[in-house]
Amino acid sequence: MDNPYVSMWQELGLDLAAHDALLNVLGKTYTDFFLTQKNRPDGMGYFDFVMSEVHGLRIKELLDEKSAGRKIIGSYCVFVPEEIVLAANATLVGLCSGADFAMEAVERLLPRNTCALIKSSFGFKLGKVCPYLESADMVVGENTCDGKKKAYETLGSLVNNLYVMDLPQVKSEQGRVLLRAEYDRFKTTLEALTGVAVTAESLKTTIRTVNAKRAAIHRLSSLRKADPAPISGMDALLANQVFFYDNPERFTTSVNKICDELERRIAEEKGVFPAKTPRVLISGCPQAVPNWKLPYIVETSGAVIVGEESCVGERGTRNLTEETGDTVEAMMEAVVDRYFKVDCAIFTPNPERTAHIEEMAKDYNADGVIHYGLQFCQPYLMESFPVERALEEKNIPTLRIETDYGMEDVGQLKTRIEAFIEQLR
Numbered sequence: 001m002d003n004p005y006v007s008m009w010q011e012l013g014l015d016l017a018a019h020d021a022l023l024n025v026l027g028k029t030y031t032d033f034f035l036t037q038k039n040r041p042d043g044m045g046y047f048d049f050v051m052s053e054v055h056g057l058r059i060k061e062l063l064d065e066k067s068a069g070r071k072i073i074g075s076y077c078v079f080v081p082e083e084i085v086l087a088a089n090a091t092l093v094g095l096c097s098g099a100d101f102a103m104e105a106v107e108r109l110l111p112r113n114t115c116a117l118i119k120s121s122f123g124f125k126l127g128k129v130c131p132y133l134e135s136a137d138m139v140v141g142e143n144t145c146d147g148k149k150k151a152y153e154t155l156g157s158l159v160n161n162l163y164v165m166d167l168p169q170v171k172s173e174q175g176r177v178l179l180r181a182e183y184d185r186f187k188t189t190l191e192a193l194t195g196v197a198v199t200a201e202s203l204k205t206t207i208r209t210v211n212a213k214r215a216a217i218h219r220l221s222s223l224r225k226a227d228p229a230p231i232s233g234m235d236a237l238l239a240n241q242v243f244f245y246d247n248p249e250r251f252t253t254s255v256n257k258i259c260d261e262l263e264r265r266i267a268e269e270k271g272v273f274p275a276k277t278p279r280v281l282i283s284g285c286p287q288a289v290p291n292w293k294l295p296y297i298v299e300t301s302g303a304v305i306v307g308e309e310s311c312v313g314e315r316g317t318r319n320l321t322e323e324t325g326d327t328v329e330a331m332m333e334a335v336v337d338r339y340f341k342v343d344c345a346i347f348t349p350n351p352e353r354t355a356h357i358e359e360m361a362k363d364y365n366a367d368g369v370i371h372y373g374l375q376f377c378q379p380y381l382m383e384s385f386p387v388e389r390a391l392e393e394k395n396i397p398t399l400r401i402e403t404d405y406g407m408e409d410v411g412q413l414k415t416r417i418e419a420f421i422e423q424l425r
């Protein structure tokens with residue numbers, strides 16, 4: 001049967017042959033990595049469906065929203081406040097950047113020793129394979145690491161309407177003032193783009209919508225504390241990844257539904273792996289779709305992943321925005337308060353992150369931590385040394401991994417990870 005979405009992709013300007021190749025790889029990896037797992041919760045059927053339609057139905061929904069007058073905003077970072085985007089009558093989508101694509105063309109614009117995530121964001125644009133990017137009315141870049149902020153100077157000439165948000169690098173009073181000023185500028189820009197002013201009423205509603213989404217993920221995370229683990233780390237990561245694409249209300253309902261099922265499983269002591277399986281926490285760089293290499297290796301090597309200290313995970317979702325404000329001013333302050341707590345490694349110094357990793361290891365009863373650093377990612381690789389020292393001092397075994405999106409190192413990683421898991425037993 002002909003694919004019903006071909007004309008939609010064509011109209012978005014995608015390179016159909018390249019896009020087909022991407023979907024084939026994505027589909028095959030998904031089948032091999034996810035659908036082969038044993039004892040999956042039934043509720044994962046929803047996420048399987050979302051993934052099968054990630055370039056189809058969800059894009060159609062976004063284009064329908066556009067026809068009805070909403071704007072689509074693409075983002076590469078969890079510092080882009082979804083509350084404000086929604087309140088200005090726009091929809092926020094994460095631009096995933098989790099696979100290598102069109103690398104030859106990318107390396108004509110960026111140095112080879114750029115992290116895979118940044119290269120991927122360029123590859124999806126140059127290869128014309130991302131319908132989210134092509135649907136976006138505005139793409140938000142942020143001045144986080146040096147790699148990203150310099151790359152955006154080049155990306156600006158490749159995408160329509162790139163908006164660059166400045167971000168503080170220090171958690172100081174001045175840093176907070178900068179974040180507030182930048183969120184105000186962002187709100188004004190969105191209002192000009194959509195023609196819709198953010199009101200106290202709309203912002204109150206959207207703060208609640210985004211908090212509900214986060215609360216559902218908090219509930220899911222909390223259920224992963226059980227032994228045997230009621231859901232695999234692969235599936236929990238997938239839910240955290242879908243957080244960035246799905247319709248917010250539908251996502252919240254679907255995650256809560258799976259949580260109901262996980263509660264029943266816990267009561268029946270039913271898990272995805274046997275009780276006493278070594279438990280691992282992953283900490284470090286974000287793992288965007290379809291970057292499933294590390295969790296797949298870990299969970300096929302005899303351990304279960306019980307948490308992600310990551311922007312696609314608890315670093316990105318952990319705090320709620322205070323809901324009590326009644327004016328736009330009070331709610332903007334609450335939004336700034338919430339995001340200013342994100343402990344990305346671009347901040348210096350960044351002791352909160354180490355404290356959070358220790359806290360997570362304890363809360364999720366992790367036997368060890370795997371620090372996941374992308375090659376050439378200076379912030380996270382630099383931070384991995386003090387993090388490892390601090391964890392080892394607390395007798396939490398830690399393994400530092402440095403990798404990229406390629407599959408060449410799978411064998412070597414597996415050997416190291418198996419040895420680490422053996423040590424945890």
Ligand code: SF4
Binds near residue numbers: 076311342
């Ligand atoms: S790791 Fe830092 S730069 Fe990357 S998404 Fe998270 S907050 Fe943004």
Ligand code: SF4
Binds near residue numbers: 116286377
């Ligand atoms: S992984 Fe590291 S280098 Fe790459 S974009 Fe994120 S913070 Fe920057």
